[in-house]
Amino acid sequence: MKLQSVSLWLLGIILILCSVDSRSFRRCLISTDMHHIEESFQEIKKAIQAKDTFPNVTVLSTLETLQSIKPLDVCCVTKNLLAFYVDRVFKDHQEPHPKILRKISSIANSFLYMQKTLQQCQEQRQCHCGQEATNVTRVIHDNYDQLEVRSAAIKSLGELDVFLAWIDKNHEVTSSA
Amino acid sequence: MLLRLTVLLAALLSLRPGSDAHGTELPSPPSVWFEAEFFHHILHWTPIPNQSESTFYEVELLRYGIEPWKLIPTCRQTLMLSCDLTAVTLDLYHSSGYRARVRAVNSTQHSNWTVTNTRFSVDEVTLTVGSVKLEIHNGLILGKIQPPRPKMAPAGVTYESIFSHFREYEIAIRKVPGNFTFTHEKLRHENFSLQTSGEVGEFCIKVKPSISSRTNKGMWSKEECVSLTRQYFTVTNVIIFFAFVLLSGALACCRALQLYVRRRRKLPSVLLFTKPSAFNLSSQRPCPETQDTIHPLDEEAFLKVSPELRNLDLHGSTDSGFGSNKPSLQTEEPQFLLSDAHPQANRTLGSGEAPELGDSCSSDSSNSTDSGICLQERSLSPGTRPIWEQQVGSDSRGQDDSGIGLVQNSEGQAGDTQRGSALGHDSPPETEVPGEEDPAAVAFRGYLRQTRGTEEKATKTGCLGEESPLTDGLGPKFRALLDDEEGWHPPALAKGYLKQDPLEMTLASSGAPTGQWNQPTEEWSLLALSSCSDLGTSDWSFTHDLASLGCLAAPGGLLGSFNSDLVTLPLISSLHSNE
Numbered sequence: 001m002k003l004q005s006v007s008l009w010l011l012g013i014i015l016i017l018c019s020v021d022s023r024s025f026r027r028c029l030i031s032t033d034m035h036h037i038e039e040s041f042q043e044i045k046k047a048i049q050a051k052d053t054f055p056n057v058t059v060l061s062t063l064e065t066l067q068s069i070k071p072l073d074v075c076c077v078t079k080n081l082l083a084f085y086v087d088r089v090f091k092d093h094q095e096p097h098p099k100i101l102r103k104i105s106s107i108a109n110s111f112l113y114m115q116k117t118l119q120q121c122q123e124q125r126q127c128h129c130g131q132e133a134t135n136v137t138r139v140i141h142d143n144y145d146q147l148e149v150r151s152a153a154i155k156s157l158g159e160l161d162v163f164l165a166w167i168d169k170n171h172e173v174t175s176s177a
Numbered sequence: 178m179l180l181r182l183t184v185l186l187a188a189l190l191s192l193r194p195g196s197d198a199h200g201t202e203l204p205s206p207p208s209v210w211f212e213a214e215f216f217h218h219i220l221h222w223t224p225i226p227n228q229s230e231s232t233f234y235e236v237e238l239l240r241y242g243i244e245p246w247k248l249i250p251t252c253r254q255t256l257m258l259s260c261d262l263t264a265v266t267l268d269l270y271h272s273s274g275y276r277a278r279v280r281a282v283n284s285t286q287h288s289n290w291t292v293t294n295t296r297f298s299v300d301e302v303t304l305t306v307g308s309v310k311l312e313i314h315n316g317l318i319l320g321k322i323q324p325p326r327p328k329m330a331p332a333g334v335t336y337e338s339i340f341s342h343f344r345e346y347e348i349a350i351r352k353v354p355g356n357f358t359f360t361h362e363k364l365r366h367e368n369f370s371l372q373t374s375g376e377v378g379e380f381c382i383k384v385k386p387s388i389s390s391r392t393n394k395g396m397w398s399k400e401e402c403v404s405l406t407r408q409y410f411t412v413t414n415v416i417i418f419f420a421f422v423l424l425s426g427a428l429a430c431c432r433a434l435q436l437y438v439r440r441r442r443k444l445p446s447v448l449l450f451t452k453p454s455a456f457n458l459s460s461q462r463p464c465p466e467t468q469d470t471i472h473p474l475d476e477e478a479f480l481k482v483s484p485e486l487r488n489l490d491l492h493g494s495t496d497s498g499f500g501s502n503k504p505s506l507q508t509e510e511p512q513f514l515l516s517d518a519h520p521q522a523n524r525t526l527g528s529g530e531a532p533e534l535g536d537s538c539s540s541d542s543s544n545s546t547d548s549g550i551c552l553q554e555r556s557l558s559p560g561t562r563p564i565w566e567q568q569v570g571s572d573s574r575g576q577d578d579s580g581i582g583l584v585q586n587s588e589g590q591a592g593d594t595q596r597g598s599a600l601g602h603d604s605p606p607e608t609e610v611p612g613e614e615d616p617a618a619v620a621f622r623g624y625l626r627q628t629r630g631t632e633e634k635a636t637k638t639g640c641l642g643e644e645s646p647l648t649d650g651l652g653p654k655f656r657a658l659l660d661d662e663e664g665w666h667p668p669a670l671a672k673g674y675l676k677q678d679p680l681e682m683t684l685a686s687s688g689a690p691t692g693q694w695n696q697p698t699e700e701w702s703l704l705a706l707s708s709c710s711d712l713g714t715s716d717w718s719f720t721h722d723l724a725s726l727g728c729l730a731a732p733g734g735l736l737g738s739f740n741s742d743l744v745t746l747p748l749i750s751s752l753h754s755n756e
Binding site for chain 2: 034
């Protein structure tokens with residue numbers, strides 16, 4: 001009897017920890033207003049995606065690749081991708097049109113805010129990067145490097161909707177419409 | 178030679194692959210775009226300017242990120258400007274998107290490719306509604322929105338499964354003749370109800386779906402109309418009606434029961450008895466009864482009354498009912514007040530009354546319970562019975578005395594009108610006073626009749642019963658007696674009787690009975706004016722009364738003597754003291 005009760009207690013504690021563990025990361029970006037970013041992107045989507053002349057190449061890999069990431073790696077992948085966009089894509093892109101530039105700037109600022117939110121949320125525990133997360137990040141960077149910088153930047157900007165959809169799915173962000 | 182060269186050159190030129198001729202000549206479609214609904218993806222393009230009958234278009238599709246372009250053979254039809262690519266884009270909702278390109282082809286040439294501007298993804302799907310069903314229920318419009326159910330959708334994939342959260346619908350209502358009014362409210366569910374607030378007519382509704390977490394555009398549904406008619410036979414109305422009927426029936430039954438219970442019933446015959454008729458002066462009561470009751474009165478009390486007193490109209494008419502036989506009392510002085518003065522008074526009196534009055538008066542202080550009337554205890558004769566009945570003849574003199582014959586004509590003077598002589602007779606049997614009554618015992622001295630109504634002939638009107646408003650505590654017996662004897666008038670006349678209570682009582686409560694005496698006093702004063710013999714004033718201050726009465730005019734000297742006598746007389750002194 002005692003052994004059974006002790007084992008049950010342990011199981012319960014483990015389950016709670018796991019749920020907390022997995023959910024904590026999923027809830028980190030819950031306050032982010034993703035809808036606003038998505039709307040901003042929709043307005044410039046046509047202009048940006050029209051400039052993409054290499055449809056058979058992708059930077060962010062396919063959605064299946066991103067979908068295959070496990071919940072434990074979500075934190076690491078999110079952090080890496082946010083850093084990729086903020087550090088490489090937005091810097092490499094040179095936008096001549098002011099209207100489009102304004103929208104891109106707002107999206108960039110939102111990404112910065114999301115980075116901070118994610119950092120605060122995970123200060124308590126380290127965002128451990130597994131092997132798979134590291135692989136995915138590396139592939140993305142390789143894809144980006146294979147193209148010419150301007151084309152790569154344009155292409156990456158054009159693929160923002162994929163990235164945003166993935167965040168929506170993995171972080172249970174509530175829509176504040 | 179030259180001719181051969183030109184022919185060879187032409188042949189060579191024609192043999193060369195004619196791509197240049199095709200590419201340059203044929204323009205590409207200006208624009209290509211997707212128009213997609215839920216599992217209904219249509220690719221559209223604009224035609225080239227110089228379209229011929231043999232021109233057809235080729236469509237190729239690329240899944241974003243995956244290499245080869247795939248040709249779609251089903252779109253290869255002449256003069257078609259759109260193509261349904263749903264079958265090849267089933268994975269749209271789970272993938273990054275597609276790119277498509279189109280080029281114009283005719284028999285010899287083909288144009289360049291024109292690619293879609295944007296990557297075709299879920300964001301480009303226009304949301305629609307399958308159908309809206311309306312029904313009326315109790316004056317409410319109940320609606321049910323049906324999401325689209327396309328045939329091309331794979332098994333298990335539904336609108337709700339792909340857009341699992343944040344589905345919203347906007348509603349627009351209009352009454353048939355008018356325009357649409359937008360509610361600006363979004364429904365969160367597919368089922369809704371509309372309150373029309375009692376309006377009747379035809380209502381049309383249309384719905385636009387949207388996903389709040391997405392930027393997808395929505396499309397208004399088809400109009401669905403329903404007509405509302407005024408319903409009278411709704412369930413609630415019927416229930417209310419029946420409840421009302423039941424309630425009214427219950428009330429009617431209760432009322433009927435109540436009436437039945439309270440109906441007038443006839444008294445059983447056993448319980449019936451003749452109602453006592455209203456007091457009627459003419460009704461002949463068993464008078465003897467009253468008379469009988471009167472009889473037991475202690476006659477002794479009245480034996481002491483001196484015949485002189487009797488003779489004295491102690492009350493001009495309002496005086497105590499002491500043998501107010503003589504009408505000449507009006508001129509009499511209040512001799513009776515003074516026991517000592519009695520002899521004098523008696524002398525003054527026309528009637529030769531015995532001067533023993535004073536004896537009794539002086540002897541018994543209690544005698545004069547009256548308002549000064551010295552009810553001499555001097556019994557005239559024990560055998561005498563109190564003359565309750567007033568002489569008939571004397572009645573005419575206007576003696577509305579109560580008739581209490583306190584004047585105890587002891588001497589068988591019954592019936593004799595001349596008391597004067599009786600007095601004389603009475604004087605001797607003074608000793609025969611049936612025991613001097615104690616002052617206290619001789620409480621009852623009769624009644625000072627206070628009022629004087631019209632001096633009517635006292636007729637024996639019979640037993641008047643208890644209707645006399647004698648508030649002085651007269652017993653019914655006395656009242657009856659009085660009525661009987663003197664036929665005193667209805668109570669209205671007799672305002673009351675100064676009950677001749679024991680001296681102490683009356684004098685002590687001088688204050689109390691003042692109220693009672695009020696009326697009598699007035700009348701007394703009146704009476705006094707008429708007859709100075711009215712000594713029955715409520716005030717026991719004889720001196721004052723005498724003066725106020727103004728009766729002193731005639732017996733002026735007498736008054737003076739009276740005054741002094743009053744003071745000296747023990748009786749009066751006692752009276753004064755008691756005052």
